[in-house]
Amino acid sequence: xxxxxxxxxxTLPQQLAQVLRQRIRExxxxxTQRLPTEAELCAEFQVSRVTVRQALRTLExxxxxxxxxxxxxxxxxxxxxxxxxLQELKSITETIREMGLTPSMRFSLKKIxxxxxxxxxxxxxxPGGDVLELRRTISADDVVVAYVHDVMPMWVFGDDFDxxxxxxxxxxxxxxxxxxxxxxxxxxIHACRGLPAEWAPFAExxxxxxxxxxxxxxxxxxxxxxxxxxxxxxFIEGRFTFMVVRxxxx
Amino acid sequence: xxxxxxxxxxTLPQQLAQVLRQRIRExxxxxTQRLPTEAELCAEFQVSRVTVRQALRTLExxxxxxxxxxxxxxxxxxxxxxxxxLQELKSITETIREMGLTPSMRFSLKKIxxxxxxxxxxxxxxPGGDVLELRRTISADDVVVAYVHDVMPMWVFGDDFDxxxxxxxxxxxxxxxxxxxxxxxxxxIHACRGLPAEWAPFAExxxxxxxxxxxxxxxxxxxxxxxxxxxxxxFIEGRFTFMVVRxxxx
DNA sequence: GAGTGGTCTAGACCACTAA
DNA sequence: TAGTGGTCTAGACCACTCA
Numbered sequence: 001x002x003x004x005x006x007x008x009x010x011t012l013p014q015q016l017a018q019v020l021r022q023r024i025r026e027x028x029x030x031x032t033q034r035l036p037t038e039a040e041l042c043a044e045f046q047v048s049r050v051t052v053r054q055a056l057r058t059l060e061x062x063x064x065x066x067x068x069x070x071x072x073x074x075x076x077x078x079x080x081x082x083x084x085x086l087q088e089l090k091s092i093t094e095t096i097r098e099m100g101l102t103p104s105m106r107f108s109l110k111k112i113x114x115x116x117x118x119x120x121x122x123x124x125x126x127p128g129g130d131v132l133e134l135r136r137t138i139s140a141d142d143v144v145v146a147y148v149h150d151v152m153p154m155w156v157f158g159d160d161f162d163x164x165x166x167x168x169x170x171x172x173x174x175x176x177x178x179x180x181x182x183x184x185x186x187x188x189i190h191a192c193r194g195l196p197a198e199w200a201p202f203a204e205x206x207x208x209x210x211x212x213x214x215x216x217x218x219x220x221x222x223x224x225x226x227x228x229x230x231x232x233x234x235f236i237e238g239r240f241t242f243m244v245v246r247x248x249x250x
Numbered sequence: 251x252x253x254x255x256x257x258x259x260x261t262l263p264q265q266l267a268q269v270l271r272q273r274i275r276e277x278x279x280x281x282t283q284r285l286p287t288e289a290e291l292c293a294e295f296q297v298s299r300v301t302v303r304q305a306l307r308t309l310e311x312x313x314x315x316x317x318x319x320x321x322x323x324x325x326x327x328x329x330x331x332x333x334x335x336l337q338e339l340k341s342i343t344e345t346i347r348e349m350g351l352t353p354s355m356r357f358s359l360k361k362i363x364x365x366x367x368x369x370x371x372x373x374x375x376x377p378g379g380d381v382l383e384l385r386r387t388i389s390a391d392d393v394v395v396a397y398v399h400d401v402m403p404m405w406v407f408g409d410d411f412d413x414x415x416x417x418x419x420x421x422x423x424x425x426x427x428x429x430x431x432x433x434x435x436x437x438x439i440h441a442c443r444g445l446p447a448e449w450a451p452f453a454e455x456x457x458x459x460x461x462x463x464x465x466x467x468x469x470x471x472x473x474x475x476x477x478x479x480x481x482x483x484x485f486i487e488g489r490f491t492f493m494v495v496r497x498x499x500x
Numbered sequence: 501g502a503g504t505g506g507t508c509t510a511g512a513c514c515a516c517t518a519a
Numbered sequence: 520t521a522g523t524g525g526t527c528t529a530g531a532c533c534a535c536t537c538a
Contacts, residue, residue, distance in 0.1 A: 011506085011507065011508090012507080012508070013507095013508095037522080037523065037524085038523080038524065039522095039523085047508080047509085048508060048509045048510065048511095049509090049510085049511090050300075050508070050509070050510095051507090051508065051509085053524090053525090060434075063434075063436055066434070066471070066475040067523095067524060067525090068474060068475060068516090068517085068523090068524075069515065069516050069517075069523070069524045069525060070515070070516035070517035070518075070522080070523050070524065070525095071516085071517060071518080071522095071523065071524080072522095072523065072524080073523095073524080074475070076475065086336075086337075086439070086494055086496065087336075087337040087494060087495075087496060087497070088496060088497065088498075089496040089497055089498045181498075182498055183497070183498050184310075184313075184316070184495060184496060184497050184498065185495075185496040186313055186493060186494075186495055186496075187493065187494045187495075187496060188491055188492065188493055189336070189439060189464065189492040189493070189494065190464070190487060190488075190492075191441035191442065191462045191463060191464045191487040192441065192462070192487075193443065193462060212441045212442070212443060212462075213441060214439065214440070214441045218496070221316070224318055225316040225318060225324070225326065237440060237441040237442075238440075241438055242438065242439040242440075243436060243437065243438055243439070244336055244337060244436075244437045244439065244494065245337075245434060245435075245436055245437075246336065246337060246338060246339035246434060246435040246436075246437060246468070247337070247338065247339055247433070247434050248338075248339045248431075248432055248433050248434065261525085261526065261527090262526080262527070263526095263527095287503080287504065287505085288504080288505065289503095289504085297527080297528085298527060298528045298529065298530095299528090299529085299530090300526095300527070300528070300529095301526090301527065301528080303505090303506090317504095317505060317506090318504090318505075318535090318536085319504070319505045319506060319534065319535050319536075320503080320504050320505065320506095320534070320535035320536035320537075321504065321505080321535085321536060321537085322504065322505080323504095323505080
C-alpha cells in the first residue's frame with residue numbers, strides 16, 4: 001500500500017515523522033515494538049531512503065525509537081507517555097499541551113519602554129530602541145507552574161502593533177502577525193531559591209519565599225539568526241519535569 | 251586546494267566537523283565571520299554536499315554556526331569560547347576539560363552488591379544480578395563541583411573485572427576495557443536543596459546543608475540500546491553552567 | 501540574474517545480526 | 520547467506536538574497 005504525504009510548507013521528513021509519531025501513540029506496532037524496515041517505509045510513503053532516515057533520526061532524537069544495525073528499528077517507550085525534551089525548541093504552552101494538560105496564561109505586565117544599555121547590546125539593529133517587556137504567569141490545569149519575564153525588540157512587531165493584541169501564546173502571535181520564525185535558542189539552566197525581588201509587584205499568586213525554581217535563561221533567535229526574545233522563566237520545582245535526550249556526537 | 255580526510259573509524263561528516271571546529275577556534279574566518287560556501291567545502295575536502303551539510307548541521311546544533319538561505323554560513327560565537335551543551339552526551343570530566351579546567355575525581359565508594367528489585371527492573375538481563383555502585387566527588391581545578399552516584403549492572407565489565415581498575419573517568423574505562431559504547435541518555439533535571447541524607451557517610455567535603463544543586467538524573471544506553479548506567483549527579487549551583495542549544499523541530 | 505543554502509532522489513557499497 | 524541499518528555519492532530542482 002502506498003500513502004501520499006502532502007506537499008505543504010513542511011518538509012517531507014517532518015510530515016513523515018508526524019505520521020509515525022501518531023502511529024506509535026496509537027499503538028500500531030505495540031505487539032512487536034518494531035517498526036517496518038526502512039525499505040518498507042520508502043515504499044509505503046513513496047519517498048527516498050534519505051527522507052525516511054531523517055524522519056527516523058528525528059524520532060530517535062526525541063527518544064521515541066532506537067535503531068540497531070542489522071536488526072531493525074524499535075519503539076523505546078512502552079507506554080503512551082511522550083515526553084518532549086528540552087533540546088527541542090517549543091513554546092511553554094505547547095509543551096504543557098503535549099503533556100496532556102491545559103495551559104493558561106495571565107499577563108501582569110505588557111509595557112513598551114526604551115531599551116536599557118544592556119538590552120540595546122543584546123538586540124543590535126533595533127530602530128527606535130524600544131522594547132516590549134512582558135511578565136506573565138503560566139498555569140497548567142489552573143495550577144501555576146512558571147513565572148516568565150520576556151524582553152523583545154519592537155522591530156519584531158512592526159508599526160501597527162497594539163499591546164492588547166497579545167493575549168495568548170507569544171509564539172502563536174508571532175506566527176500569525178509577524179514573519180519571525182523561531183529557529184534556535186541558547187539556554188542556561190540554574191537552580192534558584194525564591195523568586196527575584198523584582199517580581200514582587202507582579203506575581204499575583206506569589207510563591208512561598210523558599211520555593212525552589214528551575215530557571216531557564218534563554219535568548220531566542222529567528223530564521224535569519226536575529227536575536228528576538230530574551231526569556232527568563234522560573235519553573236516551580238516539581239510541577240514540571242524537564243527532560244533532555246542527550247545523544248553521542250554524530 | 252584539496253584536502254584528504256582520513257578513512258578511519260569515524261564518519262566523514264564527523265571528521266569534517268572536527269576540522270572546521272578547529273579552524274573556527276583558530277580564527278580562520280574571523281575577519282568576515284563567514285565560512286566558505288558549501289560548494290567550496292565539497293571541492294576542498296572531496297566529499298559530497300550531503301556530507302558537508304551534515305557536518306555543518308552538527309556545528310549548528312552545537313551553536314557554533316548558523317546558515318542563512320541565499321546568503322551564506324556564519325560563525326555565531328565571536329570569541330574562542332566553545333560551550334558544550336547539555337544536549338550532547340559527554341562524560342562529566344570531558345565536559346570540564348572542554349571548559350578549560352582540569353578535572354579530578356575521588357571515589358568514596360566502589361562496591362559490588364546484589365541489585366535491589368528496582369535496579370533489577372531497570373537493568374533487565376543482568377546475569378548474576380549484581381551491580382556496581384559508585385559514589386564519587388568531582389572537582390574542577392580542585393574545587394568540588396559535583397557529587398555523583400552511579401549504579402551499573404555487572405555484565406558491563408565482564409568476569410575479569412577488579413574494582414581497583416576503575417580509577418579515573420568511567421567513560422574512559424568503558425572505552426578501553428569493554429565493548430560498551432555510550433550512545434544516548436535520557437536525563438531529568440531538577441533543582442534541589444541540600445545533598446540527600448544517604449550521602450552523609452560518603453561526602454568527604456560535605457556541602458553546607460542549604461546548598462543549591464542542579465540534579466541530573468539520567469539513564470544511559472549503549473549502542474545496542476541496553477541501559478548500562480544510572481547516574482544521579484548533584485552539581486553545586488553556580489560552579490558549573492549548564493547550557494542547552496534548543497533547535498526548532500526539523 | 502547569479503549565487504547561495506534548502507530539499508529530495510536513486511542508487512551504491514559496507515557492517516552488522518541472526519538463522 | 521539474506522536482510523537489516525549505516526554511510527556516502529552525484530545530481531536535480533527550488534527558495535531566497537542581493538547586486
